[in-house]
Amino acid sequence: MSAPLSLFDRVWARHVIVPNPGGEELLFVDRNLVHDGSTFLAFDQMRSEGRTVRKPKQTLAVTDHYVPSAQRATAPASIANAEIRRVVELLDINAREFGIEHYGVHDARQGIIHVIGPELGWTQPGLLIACCDSHTATHGALGALPIPIGQSNQLRHVLATQTVWQKKPKTLRITIDGVLPAHVSAKDVILAIIARIGIGGAVGHAVEYAGSTIRAMSIEGRMTICNMSIEAGARIGMIAPDDTTYTYLHGRPFAPNGNNGADWDRALAYWRTLPSDADARFDRELSLNASELAPMVSWGTSPEDSSPISDSVPEPASVTDAEKRGRVQRALDYMKLAPGTPLASIKIDRVFIGSCTNARIEDLRAAAAVIQGRRATIPAMVVPGSTAVKRQAEAEGLDQVFLAAGFEWRDASCSMCGGSNGDLVAAGQRCASTTNRNFEGRQGPGALTHIMSPAMAAAAAVTGHLTDVRTL
Amino acid sequence: MTPFTTLTAVAAPLDIAKIDTGMIVPGRFQRLPRRAGHADYARVFLHDLRFDAQEQPRADFILNQPVYQQAGILVTGPDFGCGSSRESAAYATLDFGVRALIGASFGDVYRGNCMQNGVLTIVLPQPVVAGLMAQLQAAPGARMTVDLPQQIVTAPDGATHAFDIDATRKERLLEGLDDVGVTLQHLAQIEAFEKQYRADMPWLAPIL
Structure with missing residues (x-):
């Protein structure tokens, strides 16, 4: 009888080429997965060294950070900022030169890298997914092993070798049991976890x-949870695959479907071996x-720095740890908030619904149901996580709900998550995001x-201030 | 990367503490491609120290003295390269023509990035660095020698100073091996792994 293993241990072990405990x-x-961020540096370096991509079929590139969210038909030529335009163009040039598939500005498969990976079935249980982005853990929601890498030297290494050097981290299992109350979502779960452990x-x-x-949670919700693992300091977040995962994946473009369905059956049999053994040990x-x-x-x-909406802005004076007290005070100074202010009274200037955390179809449905x-x-905008999510939302009429409400x-x-493409919140403006x-x-x-x-x-878009959606 | 063995070059004294990576390459150049020839990154190296708002060279900045146009060695103040992890800081250092830096301390990530790009960072005790700085300031354009195989720096006055370097890093610099080069030494092992993996997971064949 072999030692019990966790999902993470098992998938990690399956990918070790050179062991070094x-x-x-x-x-x-x-x-x-490659996006448009600063990844051109990796390609520039490879070009200057005369290197090639070792396994081009195993890399997929998509433009997401710098691509405009408006006036798309004429992009990238119409991008006013020459540097931003150049970054968008460079991914296209680099992908072509290095023989990598690239979903560009006008591709129906384009979208935020962490949204399209699962959506296309590129992300699957048991696979090691490298991506030059700190929110790579999103892919762990399907039972893949996500490895976030740097955008220059580490990306270059993956492109040139199809391997990555990593020190095995410790393991932490966070068990969440019970039924979520109405209007409490995956986002609230992960914010509560981060608020608790820091x-x-x-x-x-x-x-x-x-x-x-x-x-009981959908794949979309699981992705929201895994996505923010890095906000608690963890580079890797995973969830064991189950029937919800398999139903989600079945029939997606990159999901196994060859040999008259035999490939799917074989993959499924493998995926079912992945979840943590009942007696698997975790470090925490x-x-x-x-x-x-x-x-x-x-x-x-x-x-x-997150709290239930019914709470108030904390009093720094009541924080016992001196270092944390100073940090909370600085945060409140920056946020222009007085201690003791009820959170639900804070006025908001604009609303952004989007990002790799919360821009999948289920997120748009939840927002549309409220609106x-x-x-x-107040000014509000919805930026779907992918072109496919946008099309699906339009097929369901959600776009009309948002437009009718003035979004x-x-x-x-x-x-507007990071504003790389120029979608910025103005200085001093307060954004519900x-x-x-x-x-x-x-x-x-x-x-x-x-x-x-x-x-x-x-x-918040309806009332113009932070609002408990349960009381709206 | 180009192997590093022995370098004799003009050494510039850059007597400023805590030059962070944001000063080495200001954030607004983060979107700058690094083209063949690398003139762009040579230009942005320490840009705001070297150039004013009108893009004119600051006459009072040491690296703008004609004698330092060919500087291949920098003697730096403490904590050179601290701050953000941007690898562009190492690119700019190399593209400016610097292959070796000598200081009492360096930013960790910057130091690692320099090694990856064939730039040697040498840590010497602060009094030794101060002595080198004084000699170079007294004799602008003086040359120094860095001998990596012997792990010795030769000062303008002929004095020699031994330095430490991690044995693996030394070997990689001498051979011109970056991370990719090291990994590709395992190529046979990688290929054997892939063959077995493909056999075990036939459903992945379309993209493996």
Whole structure:
């Protein structure tokens, strides 16, 4: 009888080419995802060294960070900022030169890299997925092993070798049991976890999310949870595949379908061997009761600065740890918030629904359900996570719900999450945002970000202040 | 990358502490491609220290003195390369023509990135660095020698200073082996792994 293994241990072990217990091990990369960020540096370096991509079929490139969310028909030629235009063009040039498939500005498969990977079935249980982005853990929601890498030297290494050197992290299982109350979503679960363990709470660990709440959750919700693992310091977040996963994957373009269905059956048989053994050991364990959770909003400049909407802005004076007290005070100064202010009274200037965290079809449905028959009282925009999500939402009539409520309905892009494409929150403006980071200046210099779920962001659009969607 | 063995070059004294990677390559150049010839990254190296708002060279900045146009060695203040992990800082250093830096301390990530690009960072005790700085300031354009096989720096006055370097890093620099080169030494093992993996997972064949 072999030793019990966790999902993470099993998938890791399956990919070790050069073992080196305790040190960096050489791992096989099944699939590599490249976006337009600063990745041109990796290609520039490869070109100057005369290197080629070793396994071009195992890499997929897509433009998402710098692509405009409006006036797409004439892009990239119409992108006013020459540097941004150049970055978008460079991915196209580099992909062609290095023989990589690329979903460009006008491709129906284009979208945010972490949205399209699962959507196309490129992401599958048991595969090692490398991606030059800190939110790569999203792919772990399907039971893949996500490895975030750097955009220059590490990406170049994956392209040139189809391998990656990694030190095996410790393991942390977070078990969430119980039924989520109405209007409490996956976003609220992960914000509650981060608020509890802190942004450094899972550093050095691969997290497995488990429990009945996760089992009952859609793949979209699971992706929202895994996506923000890095906001608790974990580079890897995973969820064991189950029938929800297999149903989601079946029939997607890259899902196994050859040999008259025999390939699917063989893949499925393998996937079913992946979940953690009942007696698998984890270096750490945490548990959470879903039924006690409430809609969350952030009030500070780190995702851990999040509280239930019924709370107030904390009093720095009541924070016992001196270092944390100073940090909270600085956060409130930046956020222009007075201690003790009820969170639900904070006025909002604009709303952004989008990003790799919350721009999948289920997120848009949740926001549309809140906004249906109501009107936004402040500027608000929806940026679907992929062109396919946009088309599906339009087929369901969600675009009409948003447009009738006064929202802008844009094209798939990372957009206002980090503002790389120029979609910025103005200095001093306060934004209710479905994104993953509320760092100082994340959405633009001087921008004030509150992160929350799509339903909560939609509620804020209606009232113009942070709002408990349950009371709307 | 180009192997590093022995380098004799003009050494420039850059007597400023804590030059971070954002000063080595300001953030607004993050979208700058690095084309063949690398003139662009040579230009942005320490850009705001070297050039004013009108893009004119600052006459009072040491690297703008004609004698340092060919500097191949920099003697730096402490913590050179601290700050963000941007690899462009190492590219700019190399493209400016610098192959060796000598200081009392360096930013960790920057140091690793330099090694990957064939640029040697040498840590010497602060009094030794201060002595080198003084000699170079007294004799602008003086040359120094860095002997990696012997792990010795020769000062303008002829004095020699031994330095430490991790044995693996030394070997990689001497052979011109970056991470990719090291990994490809395992190529037979990688190919054997892939063959077995493909056999075990036939349903992945369309994209493996």
